[in-house]
Amino acid sequence: MNILVTGGAGYIGSHTVVEIAKSGHTPIIVDDFRNSRESAVDGIESILGYRPTVHAGDCTDPTFVESVFSQESIDGIIHFAALKSVGESVERPLPYYQNNIGSLVAVLEAALRHGTKAFVFSSSATVYGEPDSNPIPETAPRKQATTPYGNTKQIGEDILRDTAYASNGLLRSVSLRYFNPIGAHESGLIGELPIGVPNNLVPYVTQTAAGLRERLTIFGNDYPTPDGTCIRDYIHVVDLAKAHITTLEYLFSEDVNKPAYDVYNVGTGNGTSVQELIETFERETGVKVPHTVGPRRAGDVVVCYADPGKMNRELEWKAEFTTSQAMIDSWRWQRNLWFTS
Ligand code: NAD
Ligand code: UDP
Numbered sequence: 001m002n003i004l005v006t007g008g009a010g011y012i013g014s015h016t017v018v019e020i021a022k023s024g025h026t027p028i029i030v031d032d033f034r035n036s037r038e039s040a041v042d043g044i045e046s047i048l049g050y051r052p053t054v055h056a057g058d059c060t061d062p063t064f065v066e067s068v069f070s071q072e073s074i075d076g077i078i079h080f081a082a083l084k085s086v087g088e089s090v091e092r093p094l095p096y097y098q099n100n101i102g103s104l105v106a107v108l109e110a111a112l113r114h115g116t117k118a119f120v121f122s123s124s125a126t127v128y129g130e131p132d133s134n135p136i137p138e139t140a141p142r143k144q145a146t147t148p149y150g151n152t153k154q155i156g157e158d159i160l161r162d163t164a165y166a167s168n169g170l171l172r173s174v175s176l177r178y179f180n181p182i183g184a185h186e187s188g189l190i191g192e193l194p195i196g197v198p199n200n201l202v203p204y205v206t207q208t209a210a211g212l213r214e215r216l217t218i219f220g221n222d223y224p225t226p227d228g229t230c231i232r233d234y235i236h237v238v239d240l241a242k243a244h245i246t247t248l249e250y251l252f253s254e255d256v257n258k259p260a261y262d263v264y265n266v267g268t269g270n271g272t273s274v275q276e277l278i279e280t281f282e283r284e285t286g287v288k289v290p291h292t293v294g295p296r297r298a299g300d301v302v303v304c305y306a307d308p309g310k311m312n313r314e315l316e317w318k319a320e321f322t323t324s325q326a327m328i329d330s331w332r333w334q335r336n337l338w339f340t341s
Pocket of ligand 2: 180199200201217219220230231232274297300
């Protein structure tokens with residue numbers, strides 16, 4: 001199968017491109033490199049031994065998207081391309097709506113015109129907001145989004161659902177609700193490449209350990225959790241990448257009872273606190289992470305971890321990597337960046 005991967009040079013996209021190729025399919029990358037670098041494609045090339053096709057351009061541009069679809073024979077699509085900084089989306093909502101919704105609509109229109117059969121959308125656990133209880137199943141209510149970024153994921157899910165049902169079963173689609181992706185490829189050749197100061201915990205931890213940041217601030221240790229810090233479901237990015245292949249193969253299978261649209265959580269089912277994550281990093285790498293406790297970050301959910309049972313049962317996918325392994329892999333990637341920069 002030829003799989004179009006929008007945002008394929010990004011963090012999750014680059015790992016997914018590798019797994020697509022490893023599973024015998026052909027990845028075709030579309031990216032305008034607004035939040036990634038061409039060096040990610042070099043890394044993919046080093047891992048695979050060949051350079052995948054790359055179409056450089058903006059997925060919100062229907063003319064560009066149409067030109068890609070007319071040059072390639074596309075069987076399935078994984079749509080990663082989006083802006084993802086939650087805080088920035090509060091300050092500058094319009095680029096988030098323009099890009100995250102605009103790219104989805106442009107790619108879906110082309111998919112319908114060209115008869116593409118399978119579509120996987122990058123959604124997020126953020127659609128659950130502050131959940132009523134944990135672990136969170138897919139049946140938990142989506143709460144009113146508190147940020148424009150979160151809202152683009154809710155709207156994106158709805159657009160995909162409506163489009164899939166209106167296509168009379170011609171386009172099958174799934175929204176994958178990712179929990180917190182961390183880690184990097186075991187080769188150390190691809191990983192997360194935040195541009196500027198990282199917003200997310202793990203890149204901040206590795207950059208602090210590398211001496212690029214003076215100290216990490218733990219955003220609050222007075223939450224109602226065992227050690228007072230927030231709890232998340234950290235999933236290794238390679239496990240997450242593999243979940244996309246499993247999902248595509250499910251969408252391509254001939255089961256007539258499959259719904260035109262479905263939703264799956266992609267998480268480990270384990271909750272890890274900020275404090276525990278830092279301790280795991282220090283234990284596994286032997287490197288200290290200077291840190292201090294600061295005030296709570298506005299809008300942070302206290303506890304959020306997945307019930308991955310639906311994905312485990314229906315798609316026979318299960319997370320395999322431990323948080324310890326993710327820390328080792330993140331650190332290997334950070335050190336490679338450090339030595340090569
Ligand atoms: P990323 O920024 O590393 O990758 C996104 C890629 O899309 C980048 O390479 C960027 O250049 C590209 N892109 C953005 N807009 C584009 C456009 N209009 N045209 C072409 N390319 C465009 O982000 P990521 O962490 O790999 O996230 C991938 C997806 O997963 C996003 O949709 C994100 O919202 C979602 N997601 C991420 C997380 C996370 O914590 N990383 C969690 C939940 C969901
Ligand atoms: N966090 C932190 N310091 C940082 C970055 C994040 O204490 O510099 C905490 C944050 O408050 C949250 C957890 O780490 O409890 C995960 O944050 P991240 O931004 O990585 O993911 P998200 O909040 O989107 O789940």
